[in-house]
Amino acid sequence: MESAALIHKQMMERVLCVVDRTLRKEFPDDFHKRCMYSAFGIHTLLRELGHRPILVGGDFAAFVLSRDGRRASVQGYSSQGRSVESSHYWVELEGTVVDLGTSYLPVESSFPAAAMPATHWDLSFPLPKALQYRPEIQYDPEVELRSSAEITDRMDKFLDLCKKRNEGSLVNSKFDSWLLRDPSSLAGAAKRGDLWAAGAIRFEGMS
Numbered sequence: 001m002e003s004a005a006l007i008h009k010q011m012m013e014r015v016l017c018v019v020d021r022t023l024r025k026e027f028p029d030d031f032h033k034r035c036m037y038s039a040f041g042i043h044t045l046l047r048e049l050g051h052r053p054i055l056v057g058g059d060f061a062a063f064v065l066s067r068d069g070r071r072a073s074v075q076g077y078s079s080q081g082r083s084v085e086s087s088h089y090w091v092e093l094e095g096t097v098v099d100l101g102t103s104y105l106p107v108e109s110s111f112p113a114a115a116m117p118a119t120h121w122d123l124s125f126p127l128p129k130a131l132q133y134r135p136e137i138q139y140d141p142e143v144e145l146r147s148s149a150e151i152t153d154r155m156d157k158f159l160d161l162c163k164k165r166n167e168g169s170l171v172n173s174k175f176d177s178w179l180l181r182d183p184s185s186l187a188g189a190a191k192r193g194d195l196w197a198a199g200a201i202r203f204e205g206m207s
Contacts, residue, residue, distance in 0.1 A: 012098065012120050013175040015045045018166045020100055020118075020175065026158055032104035035077075039089035040155060041162045042098055043143075046091070048163065053093040055139040057086030062102050063130035065114045065199040072199060075105055079136060086136055090119070096181075097121045097133060103177045114195040117180040125182050130200035 019041035023031040039055055046053040061076030077087035090099035099119040106113035121127060178189055189197035 009120075009179070009181075011049065012179065014166070015042055015049075016098075016100060016118055016120075016179075017175045018045060018162055020103075022158065022162050022165055023100075026161065032107040035089045035101050037155065037158050038100045039091055041159060042091045042100070044159045045162055045166055046093055046098075047141075048166070051093055052141045053091045053098070054141055055089060055143050056092055056135045056137070057089050057139075058136035059086075059132075059134040060088040060090070060099075060101060061132040062105055062116070063196075063200050063203050064105055064109050064116070065196050066111050067114050067195070069114075069195060069199065071111050072203065073110065074132070075109060076132065077101075090133065092123075092138075095123050097123060097127075099133075102131070102180065114199070115177065116196050117178045117189070118175060120179040120181050122182045128183070128186065128200060129204050129206075131180065 019038055022041065023034055023038060027034050027037070043053045043055050059076070059078050061074050061078075063072065064075045065072045079087040088101060090097060090101065092098070097119055101119070102116050103118040105116055119131065121131065127133065178185070178194070180186060180189075186197050186200060190201050
């Protein structure tokens, strides 16, 4: 019999897989910049599954490592200078942070960057230095997008496509990347030879 933790992990991998594939299909040129769509997609599918996720807006940055392991920096999104909306959006669910944004940072890194995981971090553990979230606003679990008719229609279409894809059968429902869930998942990935995980552990030890 599968454990509740394994079932929960498989559910999250499927949700992230569905949203990621839908983002890449609908926004092939700039899927990595569509964090609001990503967050609303994750939020919607988790609600469909009977959960009460919370949409969160704020600043986000993460450790990014070059493919040759010789360069590193902290990259992300800041609300500094923005007067209205947050720079980044993610989801919180039952004491975890859920975000595809980490896995998208290498797309527009200032140098060729190593692949990165998506986030499903258990907040009972302190966030690692390699992962920085600064929430500014939490929305009601029943939040709906309020924007121009064009943006609202586009979001509604995207969410409908996420639902339809989730209701269908996926050839492979496993998320392409791995999920950064807790210190043991980070250590395990480093042990398996993941370049980013090994670099993040070294970064953790730096002053």
